Amino acid sequence: MGNAIGMVEFTSIARGIETSDYMIKAANVELLKSSTVCPGKYIVLIGGTTGDVKVSMSVGEKYGGEYLVDTLMIPNIHSQLIPAICLTNQVENPGAVGVLEFYSIASAITAGDVAAKAANITLIEIKIGYSIGGKGVVVLTGDVGAVLTAVEAAKKQCELLLQTTVIPKPSPKLYETLL
Known part of the structure; x- marks a missing residue:
């Protein structure tokens, strides 16, 4: 490909x-x-x-x-984008968690690419419309500064943003549901 x-x-x-x-x-x-x-x-x-x-x-x-x-x-996607959409990205060093929620699937895919290019983060997944009312959601991890940078970059460049959050020190039980 x-x-x-x-x-x-x-x-x-x-x-x-x-x-x-x-x-x-x-x-x-x-x-x-x-x-x-x-x-x-x-x-x-x-x-x-x-x-x-x-x-x-x-x-x-x-x-x-x-x-x-x-x-x-x-035209020039980040190498993590397709694995995040296909739910096959491997997370080796989980850290802070960032979540971006969009009204549009296309906006979420774009945001995942922008976030991965903006900072040293790992895309956990990009949910695209399934059982979430047609929305798109990006979930990513990394050190707190990188997650904040990635989320801010995506917020600035992507349309139809509904909500974002950054969790600096998530519970291990939360990780079990995300990974």
């Missing part, structure tokens, strides 16, 4: 499934996620080289038509 990702969000599940097929046939992209999200939406998340992702995204926008809700294109 290349170093770019793209996402298309639809209000129609049927149109989302159909468009997903068109997108992966249009260019040499990896289908990272193609699924329903709350409340009755559908997302297609692809990865590949910047050129291939752009081609696939243009096809997704064309076929999405009036069912298109939002799109996202990040």
